[in-house]
Amino acid sequence: MTAALLAPAGVFFLFLLIIPLAVVLVFSFGERAPAGGYAAAFTFDNYLNLPARSKAFINTLTLAPLGTLLTAIIAFPVAYFLAVKVSPRWRVTMLVLIMAPFWTSQLLRYYAWIMLLGAKGIPSWLALIGITDVRLINTPWAVLIGAVYGFLPLMVPPIYVSLEKLDKRLLEASADLGATPVSTFFQITLPLALPGVATGSMLVFILLMGDYILPQYLGGGKVFFIGNALVDLFLQSRNWPFGAAVSVALVLIMLVTIYAYMRFVLSRGDRRRAALV
């Protein structure tokens, strides 16, 4: 009975996760066939060759954490406002309105941002008030704006949930005992909201690390991520073994950072488990 319940999912895990990932691992030690694709071999050349794509790794490893941090910083006051200041009647509606954009065409929304950040968009409006020579599109700034725009809808809900559970009497007690609002925030509100911040950051970080559309549209080929390198290696230059090595490196980096991050979050004060989803 139990076996029958687990069998369908087990089949998917085996044929769409375990075997394909194993194939990627095997391919990463192979050679590029003359016409593209894979030729059997055992070599570390693909891994030794990774520095050839160092730009993609550096961009991803700086802009993904930065974008996550920026999104968290902007999401926090939004979540706080919704959980504490808004009347319960409107809370859920306002929260759904924050989440909704994430579930609508990502391609078109980022395409609209190309217009907004392009020479005829925000830079031309800024020129009207005397700020000239602002370039946004195809810069790291555009990618960061896009990251906040794209992932705010995922960051706000978990922070909101942890703030909503927060016992308001703790804040009153803190104030009664003479704490300033600032120290109440850093000593009570923030530590108690940390699990939510951790969950949201994890989600956003995972999605940013593997993103393709955001850097493709707003980085315009100048600010590219590992995802862009992968599309190039698999669909254009058809160097599968090297692409496989890049994939393995991406997954390893993610596992290590997520593990380190979880350790860091869990080691801080309360031992509440930061649930992933």
Added chain:
Amino acid sequence: MRIFIAFIYVFLYAPIALIVGLSFNSGRQAFVWQGFSTEWYGKAFSNPLITEALMTSLMIALSTAFLSAIFGTLLALGLERLKGWLRVLFDILIYTSIMVPGIVIGIATLIAFVSFFDLVNPVLEAAIGWRLQMGAWAVIAAHVLFNIAVVALLVRARLQGMDRSLVEASEDLYATPAGTFVQVVLPLLAPAILAGFLLAFTFSFEDFIIAYFVAGPDVTLPIYVFSSIRRGVTPEINAVGTVVLLSSLLLLIAAQWVLRRGDRTAD
């Protein structure tokens, strides 16, 4: 504070408003305003490339949602009965399917399947004159992998919050295990399953990157939108985008409504 919050909502909805507004543009160029018109809606839905891509995407998303909802629920129920290393293994597999980026899943599925096809296709072709290739079915398979994990987590959370005494009461009243499941457990799990179904549908309908790798000759709506953005957008695409956008918003509100109603019945 209020100004900041208002700004955030404007920030989130300005690009969407831009797309909706420009879908009513009468000019050929998507982003230069030339007057109000609804002609692009008519053109979009009489363009066979667009309607075909839309049908393909709907078919993929519906199949993904049904399969994920069923298999994910079964997985959650099975995990309940499981102890020891096998349970740990399944937990790892669930979290891995969620954590590995979609682009890597797409790549891994592509190279594993294509390598397999290269092995068996010569034999198949000689024997029955037919060959295996990537296509919509591979998109469904890769989407189901991710969404099984999502549904399983949702259903498991609900199972853990479920009142055990209800099941015991049902057993005490001589209900068969099947009767207990259909009349007691399933109705309690329904909101989580339905929410998972809607999430899976939306994820699958929106996904570009996995489909880009494994769809083979089939064209989904996001793939069509991507290639038409590359060629230069027409208001046609903005019109399709507006329709899709409004439908996703409705779906999301429906999901929210279902979840909230479920919470209330659980209390």
